[in-house]
Amino acid sequence: MNTPRPYMKIGLFVLGLAALFAVSVAIGSAVGPAETESSEMEETMDAHGGHETTAGAAHQPAGLGVSADAYTLRLTPTQVERGEERVLRFRIEHDGGAVTEFDKLHERRMHLIVVRRDGTGFRHLHPEMDAAGTWALPVAFSQPGVYRVFADFAVEGEQETLATDVFASGGKFEARPFPAPQPDAETEGYEVDLEAEELVAGKPVALSFALSEEGHPVEELQPYLGADGHLVALREGDLAFLHVHPEEEHGAPNEIVFEAEFPTAGRYRLYLQFRHDGAVRTAEFTVEVPR
Numbered sequence: 001m002n003t004p005r006p007y008m009k010i011g012l013f014v015l016g017l018a019a020l021f022a023v024s025v026a027i028g029s030a031v032g033p034a035e036t037e038s039s040e041m042e043e044t045m046d047a048h049g050g051h052e053t054t055a056g057a058a059h060q061p062a063g064l065g066v067s068a069d070a071y072t073l074r075l076t077p078t079q080v081e082r083g084e085e086r087v088l089r090f091r092i093e094h095d096g097g098a099v100t101e102f103d104k105l106h107e108r109r110m111h112l113i114v115v116r117r118d119g120t121g122f123r124h125l126h127p128e129m130d131a132a133g134t135w136a137l138p139v140a141f142s143q144p145g146v147y148r149v150f151a152d153f154a155v156e157g158e159q160e161t162l163a164t165d166v167f168a169s170g171g172k173f174e175a176r177p178f179p180a181p182q183p184d185a186e187t188e189g190y191e192v193d194l195e196a197e198e199l200v201a202g203k204p205v206a207l208s209f210a211l212s213e214e215g216h217p218v219e220e221l222q223p224y225l226g227a228d229g230h231l232v233a234l235r236e237g238d239l240a241f242l243h244v245h246p247e248e249e250h251g252a253p254n255e256i257v258f259e260a261e262f263p264t265a266g267r268y269r270l271y272l273q274f275r276h277d278g279a280v281r282t283a284e285f286t287v288e289v290p291r
């Protein structure tokens with residue numbers, strides 16, 4: 001028999017503590033003294049310190065993790081009170097430091113997409129970065145719940161989408177499932193009709209949105225982020241983030257066309273943004289990719 005005696009157990013426990021302490025010290029020194037963020041930020045760092053490689057994950061959709069391709073999103077605070085305006089701060093880390101050089105992607109160096117886990121409360125924001133690589137912007141969450149925050153950016157020609165959850169406490173949480181699939185949507189007096197080719201998982205398809213206002217085609221669309229419009233597509237269940245591409249060619253002047261590739265069968269929530277009369281408007285759709 002090899003049962004440890006009590007003092008041996010204590011000895012092992014102390015050794016274990018010492019090992020934990022050593023790991024903390026190593027992480028602490030890797031992060032460096034410049035770190036002045038809150039303890040919430042440090043907890044995140046301890047949980048996700050080090051860079052994972054993405055071998056075997058090449059075909060995973062974007063937006064499923066805080067880390068991908070050796071980039072890590074560190075965001076604080078991740079717990080807020082509903083209705084309270086807070087400044088969200090985040091960095092993109094690579095090789096132990098904050099990235100400060102970003103490519104322009106759709107005319108911006110950082111796109112922040114905020115949406116509650118049930119697909120409601122969609123927002124598309126553009127934070128500001130300081131010289132040290134910390135992005136910041138004030139955000140208030142009017143409804144309680146768990147929000148997905150996506151940072152969409154490109155570095156050295158590679159687009160990345162990292163995401164984390166932000167928890168908004170207080171009030172009464174009422175989840176709403178994705179609305180049923182429907183080929184048209186209304187927003188701020190605009191009607192938007194979605195025409196899609198046959199939706200097939202794993203194959204690029206064209207999604208065409210036709211805009212009208214009181215039955216008349218809207219033909220004076222203003223460019224938004226360097227294109228006719230912007231489209232975010234999220235998968236039901238895990239909010240995987242699809243990269244879709246605006247198409248320059250389209251049939252009618254009131255049409256906005258994208259090419260999307262839905263990775264799997266299932267439902268997706270689409271957020272189409274377009275600019276008209278000087279304001280950006282968002283129309284939402286659910287589409288279903290059959291098995």
Ligand SMILES: [Cu+2]
Pocket residue numbers: 106108110111112124125126225
């Ligand atoms: Cu953006």
